[in-house]
Amino acid sequence: MTAAAKKRAVISSGRAERPRESFSPKKHWGKNLLVELGFLGIILLCFLTVKILPFLLSFGYAFTDWNGISSQISFTGVDNYVQMLADKDFWNSLWFTLRFCGCSILLTNVLGFFLAFCLNKPLRMRGILRAGFYIPNVLGGLVLGFIWQFIFTKVFPAIGKATGIGFFNLMWLGTPATSFWGLVMVDVWCSLGYYMLLYLAGLSAIPSDCLEAAHIDGAGGWQTLTKVTLPLLMPTITRCLFLSITSSFRVYTLNMSLTNGGPYLSSEAITMNIYRTAFTENQMGYGSAKSLVFMLIVVAITGIQVALTSRKEVSM
């Protein structure tokens, strides 16, 4: 933020909350339908069409046997859910996703905070380090997975041969365990930089007088961190956790391009399972039922997380 923008924000924050009685834009234009349409019409139409309508439709599809092509769609009640209960692949993929999300969320947030904490200190090469740690985040999609496929299957064995370090001689991507940790590693490597930036912003927003006060009161480094910094950082933590939960549950492209579910579907995440059911096996109805369960899980987990962490937020 530039100095001018900061000044503006300071000036404005006092006034915006107490609008004068005589004027508000709401009074002027609030009821004008044409203005409302002009401002909101197009984006709202798009939003309703591509997000809300499909969302509502998925409730309907989930109770049918629709195959995606035929116009003959029959209502099958809870058959899809009964089928799901016996679908071992689905439960395995759900369990895999939960484990993957747990590890990836924990590692990205802890390491992201650690990097931000270090790079918030007045280091000489701070700018370069920040930029450098962010760079992997510009990769995405298939490119990310394909690069690491090369590294795991070609480069790691070569390093292992040259140095004899056991870590590199593991059968990377060849066993369920190495596939799992390979995915976690690449995901963390890629997303770390973004969370580092978010935590850095949170840390730099903590007023230095709070930290000084803690120091004068005799708090050590660890005490300051746990008793002052972290509580004041709760809004950032809430946001970072929300973002990392929603993004790690959605892992699909990385999963597909790195392990493609292998070996033997052991590293198949839930989105990949849904994709396979719906678009490879053409069971759109059944796929919708699975998506619905998936969506409920994500909404429930993020809901619980936001409720828990935002309750811990303190005001300065």
Next chain:
Amino acid sequence: MIAVHRHPATLSGQRHGRILLEIGLCVLLLIGLLPFFILLLNSFKDMMGIAKNILGWPNPFKLSNYARAFEKLSYPRSFFNTLLVTLLGNAGLIIFGSMAGYRLNRAPTVFNKIVYLLLLASMAIPFEAVMIPLMKVSSAVGLTKSLGGLGICYWGMGASTCIFLTHGAVKGIPYDLEEAAIIDGCGPFKTFWRVIFPLLRTTVVTYTILNTFWFWNDYLMPQLMLGGDKQIYTIQLSMRSLFLEYYAMWDVALAALVISLLPTVIFFLIAQKYILSGLTAGAIKG
């Protein structure tokens, strides 16, 4: 600063600690960026070189991988297709996203409050959970199998984040500015574009950068929406068909990977200043 209160001995101790920390972080960074170097290095080798000498300098030094990758990806076409989708997606979200965020904040009618809550709540719905019906809906309204349609779908998909961020930024702008504009005879749209929008610059730049990476790197949505027509493939889709055709042919594949990630790296270097300082505009308020 905190250090001022400290005894000189602890101060120098702290300085040593800092230098060690800095060295540690540099080493960590070098390890973290190693994949890029290895990728670049091996993209100049032939299959023999990759098999025998994966960690060494390319010998012979081959540029032909790049020529083949360029051709196999139909690079210019894929590049412009991706660019088109990214530009269209961004244009819509910059224009309509910021307008909507402004309106929802400044005209808090019951309807608008519900709309805003709906937008917020929808952030928890993953794309993968609605993709099946989305295919049906978008083909019914004619958005599939075209780059323009894909761009427009991004407007709907990206709406919540952009509106959420602008909504927050508008909160901090005093009414006085709008009042002055109205007295000067500006209508609602002119007021927004002339007075408010320039003040939202940081926020708009923030989400536009994030969206650019998203649109550019997205794979699943283009794959579902664009179908099998190679003429409208984005870089990510061309990449997939190259890998299907050249499985384990790493010489061509690595060169292709390098030229596909090049645009994002260049974009990062150009927008670096905004990314490292500005990407977080919404982080504190959120």
